[in-house]
Amino acid sequence: xxxxxxxxxxxxTLAGAGAAWYFRRKRDQxxxxxxxxxxxxxxxxxxxxxAEQCVxxxxxxxxxxxxxxxxxxxxxxxxxxxPPNLExxxxxxxxxxxxxxxxxxxxxxxxxxxxxxxQSVEQLRQDAExxxxxxxxxxxxxxxAAVRGxxxxxxxxxxxxxRAVSQGVRRHIxxxxxxxxxxxxxxxxxxxxxxxxxxxxxxxxxSRRWPATAMTDIVRAAMGRIEGYERIKHPEMGSISVEGRxxxxxxxxxxxxxxxxxxxxxxxxxxHVSLEQGHHACFLIVDDAGLRMDDERLLWxxxxxxxxxxxxxxxxxxxxxxxxxxxxxxxxxxxFRVELTAxxxxxxxxAMIVLPKNLLITPESGGPAVASVPSVPAARPEPAAVPQxxxxxxxxxxAHEAIxxxxxxxxxHQAPQxxxxxxxxxxxxxxxxxxxxxxxxxxxxxxxxxxxxxxxxPAGPGRPAIAAAWAEGTRRGRLDNPSATPAEHDAANxxxxxxxxxxxxxxxx
Amino acid sequence: xxxPRRDPDMVRPYVRTGGKIRARDxxxxxxxxxxxxxxxxxxxxxxxRVMRLFTGTVGGLAVADIAAALELPPSTVRILVxxxxxSGHLTSPVAASDHxxxxxxxxxxxxxxxxxx
Numbered sequence: 350x351x352x353x354x355x356x357x358x359x360x361x362t363l364a365g366a367g368a369a370w371y372f373r374r375k376r377d378q379x380x381x382x383x384x385x386x387x388x389x390x391x392x393x394x395x396x397x398x399x400a401e402q403c404v405x406x407x408x409x410x411x412x413x414x415x416x417x418x419x420x421x422x423x424x425x426x427x428x429x430x431x432p433p434n435l436e437x438x439x440x441x442x443x444x445x446x447x448x449x450x451x452x453x454x455x456x457x458x459x460x461x462x463x464x465x466x467x468q469s470v471e472q473l474r475q476d477a478e479x480x481x482x483x484x485x486x487x488x489x490x491x492x493x494a495a496v497r498g499x500x501x502x503x504x505x506x507x508x509x510x511x512r513a514v515s516q517g518v519r520r521h522i523x524x525x526x527x528x529x530x531x532x533x534x535x536x537x538x539x540x541x542x543x544x545x546x547x548x549x550x551x552x553x554x555x556s557r558r559w560p561a562t563a564m565t566d567i568v569r570a571a572m573g574r575i576e577g578y579e580r581i582k583h584p585e586m587g588s589i590s591v592e593g594r595x596x597x598x599x600x601x602x603x604x605x606x607x608x609x610x611x612x613x614x615x616x617x618x619x620x621h622v623s624l625e626q627g628h629h630a631c632f633l634i635v636d637d638a639g640l641r642m643d644d645e646r647l648l649w650x651x652x653x654x655x656x657x658x659x660x661x662x663x664x665x666x667x668x669x670x671x672x673x674x675x676x677x678x679x680x681x682x683x684x685f686r687v688e689l690t691a692x693x694x695x696x697x698x699x700a701m702i703v704l705p706k707n708l709l710i711t712p713e714s715g716g717p718a719v720a721s722v723p724s725v726p727a728a729r730p731e732p733a734a735v736p737q738x739x740x741x742x743x744x745x746x747x748a749h750e751a752i753x754x755x756x757x758x759x760x761x762h763q764a765p766q767x768x769x770x771x772x773x774x775x776x777x778x779x780x781x782x783x784x785x786x787x788x789x790x791x792x793x794x795x796x797x798x799x800x801x802x803x804x805x806x807p808a809g810p811g812r813p814a815i816a817a818a819w820a821e822g823t824r825r826g827r828l829d830n831p832s833a834t835p836a837e838h839d840a841a842n843x844x845x846x847x848x849x850x851x852x853x854x855x856x857x858x
Numbered sequence: 859x860x861x862p863r864r865d866p867d868m869v870r871p872y873v874r875t876g877g878k879i880r881a882r883d884x885x886x887x888x889x890x891x892x893x894x895x896x897x898x899x900x901x902x903x904x905x906x907r908v909m910r911l912f913t914g915t916v917g918g919l920a921v922a923d924i925a926a927a928l929e930l931p932p933s934t935v936r937i938l939v940x941x942x943x944x945s946g947h948l949t950s951p952v953a954a955s956d957h958x959x960x961x962x963x964x965x966x967x968x969x970x971x972x973x974x975x
Binding site for chain 2: 508534535538569
C-alpha cells in the first residue's frame with residue numbers, strides 16, 4: 350500500500366514537475382511572443398507616425414509643389430522624402446508615386462480647362478464677330494439709304510436749278526442778271542458734283558443723261574463743275590466723242606481729277622488736259638505742275654481706288670479721298686480706267702482716264718457724227734438765212750442735243766410728194782410749192798405756246814429785247830423746219846419720249 | 859412744271875467765256891459785226907465757232923444772229939464777241955459812226971449836187 354502510495358506520490362511529483370516545466374516553458378514562450386508583439390506594435394506605431402508625418406508633408410508641400418510644377422509646366426517633379434523607417438514598405442512606394450500622379454491629374458484637369466476655356470472664348474469671339482458684322486451690315490445699309498436719299502434729293506434739285514439757270518440766261522439779257530445767274534450756276538454745278546459723288550458712293554447710278562459728246566465738250570463740261578477752272582488749259586481735241594451712256598461718268602471722273610490737280614498745285618500754275626489716241630483706247634490726261642505725289646500718297650491713292658471698302662459709306666475720308674473713290678467706282682461701273690502716276694513732265698502728278706474703244710465714237714467708226722464745231726454754211730446778211738444754218742449741220746455741238754429737231758422727226762419719214770392738203774395735224778408732210786420751196790405750216794402746239802406766253806414787254810426801237818425776241822423767233826422757225834437729216838433723226842430718237850425714261854429718272858428722285 | 863428735261867448747257871456759259879461775265883458796253887444784241895481777216899488758230903472752241911459763222915459772209919452778223927445760230931445764251935455770245943473785238947478778230951462798223959462827217963457837211967454836199975443837176 351505504501352508502495353502504492355509512494356509510487357503514486359512519485360508519479361504525482363513527476364507529473365507536477367513535468368507540468369511545472371511545461372507551464373514554465375509555455376510562459377516563457379508567451380512572454381517572448383508578447384515581447385515580439387510589443388516590438389512589432391511599437392514599430393507599427395512609429396511607422397504610422399512617420400506615415401502621418403509623411404502624408405502631412407505630402408499635403409503641405411509636395412502636392413502644392415506638384416501642382417505648381419504642373420502649372421508652370423516645366424516638367425520637374427517635386428520629390429517626396431520618404432522617412433527611413435518606412436523604407437521598403439509598399440506604402441513608401443505608393444507615396445513616392447503620389448506626387449507624380451497628383452501632378453499628372455492636375456495637368457490633365459488644367460488641360461481640359463484650357464481647352465474648354467479656349468473653346469468658349471472662340472465661341473464668344475465668333476458670336477461677337479457675327480454680331481459686329483451684322484451691326485456693321487445694318488449700319489452700312491442705313492447709312493447708305495440715308496446718304497442715297499439725301500444725295501438724290503440734292504442732285505435732283507441742283508439739276509433743276511441748273512436747268513432753270515440755263516433758261517434764265519436765255520431769258521434775261523441784262524449784264525447784272527447774267528453775272529448773278531452765272532455765279533449761282535457755278536455754285537449749283539459744284540454742289541451737283543459733290544452730291545452725285547455721294548449718290549454713287551451710296552450705290553446709285555448717275556442720274557443725268559447726255560447724248561454722245563465730243564471730247565472737247567467733255568473737258569469743258571467737267572471744267573464747269575469745279576472751282577478754279579480758269580487755270581485749266583486744253584487744246585481742241587478733234588472729232589472723237591464719248592458714247593452717251595458714259596458721258597456723265599467720264600465728265601464726273603474728269604471733274605474729280607481736275608479738282609484734285611487744282612487743289613494740289615500752286616494757285617498760279619496751270620493744269621493741262623490733253624488727249625492721246627492709242628490703238629485700243631484713248632487717254633484723257635490731266636497734268637498738274639504741283640507737288641509731286643510721293644510714293645506713299647500714290648500708294649494710298651491706288652489703295653483708295655482699288656480697295657474693297659471703297660464703296661463703304663461709313664468709312665469715307667476727307668473730300669479728295671471721296672472724289673477718288675467716286676472716280677474709281679464710276680470707272681468700274683462704266684468700263685473705263687483711272688490711273689495716277691508721278692512725276693510727270695512738270696514734276697507734278699499725272700492723272701489719266703483710259704477710255705476703251707467701245708465707249709468712243711470715232712468719225713470712221715460710222716457712229717452718228719458729233720461735230721464739236723458745226724460746219725455752218727455761209728450765212729448771208731438776211732436774217733432768214735441764219736436760222737437755216739444749224740439745219741444743215743447735224744448737231745451744232747456735242748453739248749446741244751437735237752431737241753429742236755425732234756418735232757420734225759416724224760415728218761422726215763413721210764414722202765415729200767404727199768398731198769399738201771392732208772388734214773392730219775402734226776403728221777402732215779411738208780408741202781412744197783411748184784418751184785420746190787417749202788410752204789410753212791402753222792404748228793398748233795407752238796401757236797398755243799405763243800398764246801400762253803406772257804405778253805412781251807413794250808420795247809422801243811433798238812431795245813435788246815427786240816433782238817432777243819427776234820432770236821427766239823428764228824429759233825422757233827428752226828423748230829418746225831422739216832428737212833431733218835438722218836443724223837438729226839437719230840439724235841431725235843435719242844431724245845424723243847420713247848427714251849424719256851432716262852430723263853424721267855432724273856426727275857424721279 | 860420743271861422746264862426742259864435736259865439741261866441745254868452741258869458746257870456752262872462761264873466756261874465758254876473763260877470766266878468773263880461782262881460784255882463790252884458797246885456790244886449789244888442788235889450790234890452788227892464784221893470779221894477781220896486773221897488767224898483763228900489760237901482761239902478757243904467757241905470763239906472759233908463764232909468766227910466760222912463769218913466765213914463767206916458778205917455783210918455782217920448781229921449778235922442775236924450768232925446766238926441763235928450757235929444756240930447759246932445771248933449774253934454769252936455778247937461776251938464772246940467782246941473778247942473777239944478786243945483781240946481784233948471782229949469789228950463793229952457802227953463804231954465808225956464817231957467819225958462820220960457832220961450833217962452840215964452832208965447838207966453842203968447835197969446842195970452842191972443839186973446845183974449841179
